[in-house]
Amino acid sequence: HVQLVESGGGSVQAGGSRRLSCVATGNTIGWQFHCMAWFRQAPGKAREGVAIIDSDGNTVYADSVKGRFTISRDKAKNTLYLQMDSLKTEDTGVYYCAACRSCSGGVCNGDFAYWGQGTQVTVS
Numbered sequence: 001h002v003q004l005v006e007s008g009g010g011s012v013q014a015g016g017s018r019r020l021s022c023v024a025t026g027n028t029i030g031w032q033f034h035c036m037a038w039f040r041q042a043p044g045k046a047r048e049g050v051a052i053i054d055s056d057g058n059t060v061y062a063d064s065v066k067g068r069f070t071i072s073r074d075k076a077k078n079t080l081y082l083q084m085d086s087l088k089t090e091d092t093g094v095y096y097c098a099a100c101r102s103c104s105g106g107v108c109n110g111d112f113a114y115w116g117q118g119t120q121v122t123v124s
Contacts (some may be wrong), residue, residue, distance in 0.1 A: 002026040002114050004097050009119030016087050016123075022080040022097030022116055032075040035103035037112065038082045040121075042093035050095070051082065052106050060106025065091075087123045094118040 008020040020038070024031055037052040051061045051071035059071050070083040080097050097116045100108035 002028060002031070002099075004099065004114050004116035006095065006097050006116040006119040009095065009121045011122045011124065012087055014087060014089055014123055017083070017085045018087065018121060019084070020082040020095055020097075020119060020121070022082075024078040024080075024099070024114075028078050031078050031099075034099045034101055035108060036071075036073055036080040037098050037100075037108070038071060038080070039096045039098060040091075040093040041096070041118075042090070045093075047096070052103060052108075053080070054103050058106075084121070087121075089123050092121060092123045094120050 003025050004022055006022045012018050033055045035054045038050040039047050040050050041047040049062055050065055051069055053059045053071045053073055068086045072081045096118045098112040099114040100110060100112045102109045
């Protein structure tokens with residue numbers, strides 16, 4: 001069993017930066033081969049994909065965050081990051097990390113089997 005735990009959320013002024021982290025714990029054997037992603041959900045809106053990174057480090061971003069957010073991972077630490085710069089009020093929401101066993105072209109092959117509990121980011 002694997003658990004994903006996000007951290008780093010909080011309040012930040014527009015134009016500021018924030019870095020989110022997501023640590024995978026538990027049975028993480030083979031975790032380095034998983035695709036990892038960040039999603040977010042704003043109040044009253046559907047959850048949307050923000051960025052995804054595959055096991056080779058290839059990344060895909062939502063158009064709304066391109067050039068401002070950077071997804072990365074530290075395989076040795078089983079940790080996923082989301083560096084968020086030039087934050088806007090519309091970036092406010094609960095951010096979730098998720099993992100799927102494989103992906104191609106930024107699309108998960110199957111379902112995201114693992115999800116974190118979410119961390120709130122509020123930009124004002």
